[in-house]
Amino acid sequence: MRLINKKLKFLTNPARYSDFLNLGKFKKDKLIYFLSMMIKIRLVEEHLAMNKKNNIIKSPVHLCNGQEAIATAIGSLIKKGDTVFGNHRSHHHIISLNTNLKYFFSEILAKKNGLNKGNGASMHLIDKSNSFYGSVPIVAGTIPLATGAAFSLKYQKKKNISIIYMGDGASEEGVFHESLNFASYYKLPLLFVVENNFYSSNLHISQRQPSQSISRFALANKIKFKMLDGNNVLEIYNHAQSLINAMRKNYEPALIEVFTYRQLGHVDWREDLDVGVDRSKEKLILWKKKDPIIRLLRSLIKNKFINMNFYNDIKNKINTIINRDWKYAIKSPDLKERDLTRFVYHEE
16 A cells, blocks of 8 residues: 555645656657647547537447547557457547447437447447447446456456446446455456546546545556556557566456546536536646646657657648548438337337
């Protein structure tokens, strides 16, 4: 616990951060991939925020602006046969696995050709072809599913892993603790990725738990864990790669707790600075200085890998794709009234 408490002081303090990342032995292509993927996720989320504000999108959208580094790093380590499960805030998880944006946007708009045939919108996403086995709005609802998938992988003696993305709020559900215990006892290849952004909806973790770290539960269950800067894509990648490689060789669970911050509020485009929780404009400004995209961009420019023109070219190319795929989704067929119960009731 001393180690956990020591790391907490650094990872939870937005005033303590490094402008530049240690690029280490990363090759240029890998670094540009990380930058491009984070930009792609950010631009998609900004596009969704704008269209939700303009009432084009009818369902709620839980956006991940500021949390892009986590899925970018871990998503790049996924192999065919792995299983990935999300939660209610999972756009970045599925985008990082290179889902087709045409069908992703179609799902957000409840179109027939969406990833879930238009039945789920933002919070019910699935793309098995890219290893994403589902997201749900029920807090902690996918944790036992990921645990079961890990059990199946071990039972079949496959060298694959199961990954569950969860927020700090999900740690307050009993099924999380049951799954930790089960994964530890049966030595399952299951990676718990805790995106600790300090808020369960709009309630700060200090108002819900005696400690701001979820890693203490991994410690209690004798599970390997890492507490990381969730806005440093390189740090996340290095530690996740080490843990995942070990999991593939020796069936065992692990937990990565990444400390980050939502630049937007709990849902939709608002910043949620006026809902009576521990969230202020001053604190948001400090966390934005730790923006994962800006930190990697500055590091790449400092080391003369790229310049601002290169960065702007990436953004322009991605925006072109987003606009093209959004138009495709807008023009796609809507659900009909008869489709509402098509997958609910079975008719003989």
